[in-house]
Amino acid sequence: MNFLEEKILSDGTVKQGNILKIDNFLNHQIDIGIMRQIADELKHRFHDVEVNKILTIEASGIAIATMVGNLYDVPVVFAKKGETANSTDDKYVSHAYSFTHKQMNNVFVSQPYLNSTDRVLIVDDFLADGQAVHALIDLVHQAGGEVVGIGIAVEKGQQNGGRLLREEGYRLESIAVIEEMDWKTQRIDFRH
Amino acid sequence: MNFLEEKILSDGTVKQGNILKIDNFLNHQIDIGIMRQIADELKHRFHDVEVNKILTIEASGIAIATMVGNLYDVPVVFAKKGETANSTDDKYVSHAYSFTHKQMNNVFVSQPYLNSTDRVLIVDDFLADGQAVHALIDLVHQAGGEVVGIGIAVEKGQQNGGRLLREEGYRLESIAVIEEMDWKTQRIDFRH
Numbered sequence: 547m548n549f550l551e552e553k554i555l556s557d558g559t560v561k562q563g564n565i566l567k568i569d570n571f572l573n574h575q576i577d578i579g580i581m582r583q584i585a586d587e588l589k590h591r592f593h594d595v596e597v598n599k600i601l602t603i604e605a606s607g608i609a610i611a612t613m614v615g616n617l618y619d620v621p622v623v624f625a626k627k628g629e630t631a632n633s634t635d636d637k638y639v640s641h642a643y644s645f646t647h648k649q650m651n652n653v654f655v656s657q658p659y660l661n662s663t664d665r666v667l668i669v670d671d672f673l674a675d676g677q678a679v680h681a682l683i684d685l686v687h688q689a690g691g692e693v694v695g696i697g698i699a700v701e702k703g704q705q706n707g708g709r710l711l712r713e714e715g716y717r718l719e720s721i722a723v724i725e726e727m728d729w730k731t732q733r734i735d736f737r738h
Numbered sequence: 739m740n741f742l743e744e745k746i747l748s749d750g751t752v753k754q755g756n757i758l759k760i761d762n763f764l765n766h767q768i769d770i771g772i773m774r775q776i777a778d779e780l781k782h783r784f785h786d787v788e789v790n791k792i793l794t795i796e797a798s799g800i801a802i803a804t805m806v807g808n809l810y811d812v813p814v815v816f817a818k819k820g821e822t823a824n825s826t827d828d829k830y831v832s833h834a835y836s837f838t839h840k841q842m843n844n845v846f847v848s849q850p851y852l853n854s855t856d857r858v859l860i861v862d863d864f865l866a867d868g869q870a871v872h873a874l875i876d877l878v879h880q881a882g883g884e885v886v887g888i889g890i891a892v893e894k895g896q897q898n899g900g901r902l903l904r905e906e907g908y909r910l911e912s913i914a915v916i917e918e919m920d921w922k923t924q925r926i927d928f929r930h
Contacts, residue, residue: 575851576814604797612804615770622768659767
């Protein structure tokens, strides 16, 4: 069992509706030691890949992206969600359905911050249906860049995002993959 | 002139309507070297203060907060904005007017992540009218904690946030304070 699986078992809670609540260390309060280990582990797993940009989506992906960017010493870009009207810049725009907010969101990056020479490592805290990651891939491709990898802290293996991305040929590394969980017993099984 | 003032002069753009556009290195694309220097400088300015938690607000404050938390090796909490309905947790809730979105936003933190023993350093990328920072202060006080300092990358000195916070007795450190800017000449003057 790796450090993140151990942390999920010790500090996480399973809620009814297949919800894994780990916002005490990952995406509301941030345990900076765990964040450091996540960044180290992602860099280790992608050690053979040349990366010149880290891309994530606001808000909770930013902490991991910042730590990973700090390790690689490359720029970090975070895609924004929602209205695109506040800026007059030209943008790459894609779309992702938010299951949390039950609506389709615009996902966008100003054009100067993604380029055809970019070798992008996409990172995020959670992967479930993969809507956000697919939108980020779309943005990189609109700019003519290459997605060299996708690094995720926690993948919900019961949902389809991970399977689809692997079938599409992307190199996806998830540090912890939830196979099954049960809110009545608080049991969490990981995929290995 | 310090590193951040130099970076603003070299990479920033002044837009009509008193807008300083530095999203090429601070809050959309992140220059990780500058972010590291911002964190180092904030830790240096608060070297005589005991800090056990970093607090910011989503989204663009998260990168600075993560780098500062990494230096201090303390937990980072980011307050969330918007609807509070998605979680059943008890929360501390405050309010901040968003000039960007022209609406009043809820700003909240789940109760377990702010405590009466917390000595909180609030950090953010921008300080203008101080609405967000005042909401964060309110959240810390609701929890019975203490705000030991406020660390800001760029303060817009023409707006009132900084003056109010200093009058209220908070220890506020802004690495760059804009005194005046002119979109026609692209001139930017800093306060010293």
